[in-house]
Amino acid sequence: MDNSAVLREWFQRVDSNSTGNITAPQLKSAFAVGNLEFPLSIVQQMIRMYDFDRNGTMNFEEFVALNKFLLKVQNAFSSLDRRGLGFLTPDDVYEALVKLGFSLDSPAFYTLCEQSFQFF
Template sequence: GERGGAPGVVFDRVDAAGTGNITAPQLQSALAVGNLDFPLSVVQQMIRMYDFDRNGTMSFQEFLALNKFLQKVQGVFSTLERGRGFLSLEDVYEALIKLGFSLDSPAFYTVCESFDKSKKGMVRLDEFISICIFVQSARNLYSSFDTTKQGKVTLDFNQFVYCTANCRI
């Protein structure tokens, strides 16, 4: 491949047909190679987050943007997991703050509960990434409605449904 570095190698391997774009199932299998097992719904959300041209697939540039986000999230996870392989809920809260997300208790616990499959308060890397993808997607969507940057939005019911459907994982 003409693309440099590890992300380029991964992208070119997944884009075996050389189309210049990868689909959600292709991205899902690429991530699985790195021991990141995500449901297809989470992978589709990753694509929606970085699909700048809105074509439903991921170009190399979009893949680089996602990769940068994943590296940052994995870095924060690594600094807080202390060799245990998981984060406690307190760690998750601290990690989100390090990533620039400050949630109040009801929002924080509701998000954690929806991604903590084992319900033991031990959040693995893939679950943590899923949480971050969700919160980042919610922030992006919220910002698109918060045009005055006042931190408050008014939604009618249709806009609310649109938002929840867009953030659904």
């Protein structure tokens, strides 16, 4: 079964009332089955980002676009998490941003990380 067929099957299972659209709570529950625990507010934001027809739900095409984005994020994370820790350190993020061409003030970056996240 190709990836499109797998995604279609998955989408149809999540769309339990067969409307052709899934809601944020349905998507959140589906993520949870795959051990991906996102707050509902994050799932709602994902839907807003990919709700191209602006109906407040996600159709199959929008779901495919979200899936592509999540796979890119997962692949990027995996390439940055070279030590296999399951999280990124500020050094990992700093290195990635510099490789992407961002010119960062190192002390300011680490100060921001310290103030914004509980890394240290």
